[in-house]
Amino acid sequence: MNTLARVWEDQLKQEGYRVTKPRRVVLETLASGAVHLTPEELYRRARRRHRRIGLVTIYRTLTLLERLGMVQRVHVEAGCHSFAAVRLNRGHHHQLVCRTCGRVEEFPDCALDSVLHRLQTRTGFAIEAHHLEVVGRCPECR
Amino acid sequence: MNTLARVWEDQLKQEGYRVTKPRRVVLETLASGAVHLTPEELYRRARRRHRRIGLVTIYRTLTLLERLGMVQRVHVEAGCHSFAAVRLNRGHHHQLVCRTCGRVEEFPDCALDSVLHRLQTRTGFAIEAHHLEVVGRCPECR
DNA sequence: ATCTTATTGAAAATAGATTTCATTTGTGAG
DNA sequence: CTCACAAATGAAATCTATTTTCAATAAGAT
Numbered sequence: 001m002n003t004l005a006r007v008w009e010d011q012l013k014q015e016g017y018r019v020t021k022p023r024r025v026v027l028e029t030l031a032s033g034a035v036h037l038t039p040e041e042l043y044r045r046a047r048r049r050h051r052r053i054g055l056v057t058i059y060r061t062l063t064l065l066e067r068l069g070m071v072q073r074v075h076v077e078a079g080c081h082s083f084a085a086v087r088l089n090r091g092h093h094h095q096l097v098c099r100t101c102g103r104v105e106e107f108p109d110c111a112l113d114s115v116l117h118r119l120q121t122r123t124g125f126a127i128e129a130h131h132l133e134v135v136g137r138c139p140e141c142r
Numbered sequence: 143m144n145t146l147a148r149v150w151e152d153q154l155k156q157e158g159y160r161v162t163k164p165r166r167v168v169l170e171t172l173a174s175g176a177v178h179l180t181p182e183e184l185y186r187r188a189r190r191r192h193r194r195i196g197l198v199t200i201y202r203t204l205t206l207l208e209r210l211g212m213v214q215r216v217h218v219e220a221g222c223h224s225f226a227a228v229r230l231n232r233g234h235h236h237q238l239v240c241r242t243c244g245r246v247e248e249f250p251d252c253a254l255d256s257v258l259h260r261l262q263t264r265t266g267f268a269i270e271a272h273h274l275e276v277v278g279r280c281p282e283c284r
Numbered sequence: 285a286t287c288t289t290a291t292t293g294a295a296a297a298t299a300g301a302t303t304t305c306a307t308t309t310g311t312g313a314g
Numbered sequence: 315c316t317c318a319c320a321a322a323t324g325a326a327a328t329c330t331a332t333t334t335t336c337a338a339t340a341a342g343a344t
Contacts, residue, residue, distance in 0.1 A: 017321090018321060021310095023322090053323090053324085055301090056301090057324070059300095081222065081301095105267065114253075123281075125279065132272065132274045136262075195293085196292070198333080199292060
């Protein structure tokens with residue numbers, strides 16, 4: 001089993017959730033897939049590990065994992081909702097998504113911080129959160 | 143009638159599409175409305191101008207306008223698909239939304255450009271689009 | 285005014301996501 | 315280890331968003 005999946009399992013337990021077979025399968029599938037997955041695609045892959053798993057469980061588990069910050073929802077043109085594993089990197093990260101193959105590159109937002117800080121000063125808003133998503137085509141797909 | 147809507151009409155004609163009543167209504171509603179609208183909300187508003195308009199036409203017109211670059215599809219957390227008018231003489235803008243009262247402040251992304259440019263160089267991606275949304279509390283609501 | 289054909293609206297079909305509920309299964313207590 | 319019970323699951327039903335189909339309508343050229 002993958003390290004990331006094991007860490008997630010511990011976190012689930014810690015938060016008082018049960019570590020069930022379907023959940024373990026979803027975690028492993030997410031942790032081992034390099035790209036971001038739609039619920040449907042995740043379902044297809046998860047079934048290779050556990051034939052009886054239901055699509056409903058995929059949706060429920062994704063919602064839970066999103067709430068716990070283990071996966072991140074990504075919006076892309078085709079097949080609007082996709083989910084990407086939030087890797088072990090601590091701080092806040094943003095995503096660069098390839099429109100064609102779905103590959104995700106993460107990057108830190110250090111440069112954005114100064115932009116937001118200036119914005120805060122100028123508008124008087126107390127900035128609490130932000131969401132940046134960049135879409136393009138990766139080197140291989142160009 | 144709004145200037146923006148008139149320009150769009152001309153553009154439609156230019157491209158060989160017919161300027162029909164439903165299309166005119168959608169254009170006017172988009173040009174005069176909020177920053178971005180879901181198809182459903184656009185439908186609700188368009189009906190105030192033309193009672194017989196169908197939701198199907200809203201979808202079809204949005205697809206057409208998007209292809210012609212007059213509106214831009216935006217993905218947001220809740221109610222995934224929204225459409226924003228691409229205004230005249232106004233570059234790309236971002237939104238600063240107040241969590242409490244919903245007030246929207248727009249700001250240009252000049253500072254973001256350099257961030258994205260560096261990102262492009264470093265990753266080899268061809269960056270095509272980005273979406274930044276900032277949430278906070280406005281001066282009045284703090 | 286007439287003709288041609290793009291466009292429309294209603295209904296049906298499809299796709300995606302959520303709710304319901306009876307059954308199963310983790311997990312902590314004994 | 316076994317039991318009991320709440321949490322979690324899966325199948326079916328439901329709901330919501332979007333697309334397709336097709337006969338009727340209306341824009342725009344002549």
